[in-house]
Amino acid sequence: MRVGVVGAGIAGLAAARALAERGCAVAVFEKSRGLGGRLATRRTRDGLEYDHGAPEVPDAQGPLAAYLAEAGAAGAAARHGGGWVGTPGMSALVGPLAQGLDIRHGATVAAVTPAGAGWAVDGEAFDAVVCAAPAPQTAALCAASGPVSAAARSAEMDPCWTLMAAWEAEVAAPAALTGPEAAPFEKLVAMAGRPGRAATPDRWVAHADLAWTRAHLELDKEAAAAALLAPLRAALGVGAPVHAVAHRWRYARVSRPVGQPCAQDGRLVACGDWLLGPDASDAYASGRAAAAALAAVIA
Template sequence: MPASRVLDELLPRRSGPLPRVAVIGAGMSGLALARVLTGAGFGVRVLDTGRGPGGRLSTRRSAEGGSFDHGAQYFTAREPLFRALVDAWVADGVAAEWRGRIGTLTRGAVTPAKASVRYVGVPGMSAVAKALADGLDVRTGVRVERVAREGLAWRLTSETGEDLGLAEVVVAAVPAPQAVPLLAGAPTLAAQAGTARMSPCWAVMARFDAPVAVELDGAFVEDSALSWVARDTSKPGRVPGERWVLHGSPEFSAAHLEETPEAMAPRLVEAFGQALGRDVRAVEAVAHRWRFAMPSPPLEASALYDAGLRLGACGDWCAGPRVEGAFLSGVALARRIAAS
């Protein structure tokens, strides 16, 4: 089955007038929700601040022609619906199993991890987001600042004052701290979202002129300023080279949240060398700050929704800190909206 049909046919298609739906955020959660509701006949519009859909399903191109998955590193598939979608992505060529050597790295000591099936987008993680967004009404490069009641609908306004129109249903599919002001019209939901905490992450995209000698392609790092490192070029469909993504630990990233990218890139490359037990020198290193990277911990709710006010929120901070968790949260909220 084509990937689009897995979600397009999840709910029965409806006829007659249906409420207009505005989704704020084009990450995995918002796109999954939009895909399901569009397939059911709802008019759905997605608005996002980024240059393209995906959120943390992000891929950045390198100056030398390769790319880096500097956000989400891979995804697993456990729940049947998500497994069916991933199988369809694989069949369509936009995802593949990553058979890299994964383990734990502690100051030069390598410990292999238990076997697990991990998937990545091809040729980058953003490919799966683009596949989900295909055919949807997605507008990028716009930040929604205000959601205000107007009659039986909600009027959305951008940070520049642009009128973004009306919708009967509004969903905040963004990190919890960003969802709180958008949910001001539903104080109970805003308070719930306000209890969610999200940790930051400094990510460094590092290129080396020779292979880094370590018997791992991805590693959870212990006793370090780093929490994770990955040889991005070990993933399927990537341009050859020696490119690594280095993720700072939540504690380190929070302690240095307001540092400049120029200061953080060499520090985390140095930490990589310490984790390996020897010096390494990158020929290119660029840092990116994810201010809201990981829920710690997520709420015990699949999604938030007020059926009377028709305001809701979804994301990995609701259903679990994984790509699959974000997906399940979006689908759960789509079902609730359709049912109401």
């Protein structure tokens, strides 16, 4: 069986790996140059690296716990704080899931449509398809499927503006890294001290809180960086940085999940954190559930 998977985040790769282990020929379509989705690492032309998506994966139970142990043994992940981080960057955490798979980078999918007994990804026919994109994108990509698009439209996802900045000198951590005292930031993350990361220059990732993000959602990246840099400098008590750039996560986390492991229309299945909850364990469980759901109909 040939299966197309749209999205190479942890949900899509969990589904792809499980299907490949069942003997399916899997092709993964990923619009970016990397893997991991919001388990993301930004690398600049000057060699700076920032974990600008999910800062860590919390300790988990069940299948994800077993996978994290496997990734740790492979050198792709390490314990940090109360959870796990990818090494040398967050996106490395999904590396073992992707090994041996046909990953098609730079593939921006426009539509998933019926194709005989199966489904097609931009006209390429497969026996089955897994869509592992964020809920709003899944609703658009899978518009030809009433059940899948309806499920995706019922989920709600929140955005997040993120600022990445670097200083040559060491920066002392502020007293408040999270919560209301850190406003307008939801969380400040220091790159120094994270396993596998360079110690210098001192790099920080600042995730704006939901209220600030919503109020400034449509700023361009330069304006957002300038607006967030002033309060970050005040919070850290530092001067001008040597580098600063902003990134908008339009679909950063699910605030109202669907409440089921996956959404299915015959040989089309959607998965992702928007179905079960905001944690990586939810996305991983949803991906594996999608693979099991497809296996039941294509066996």
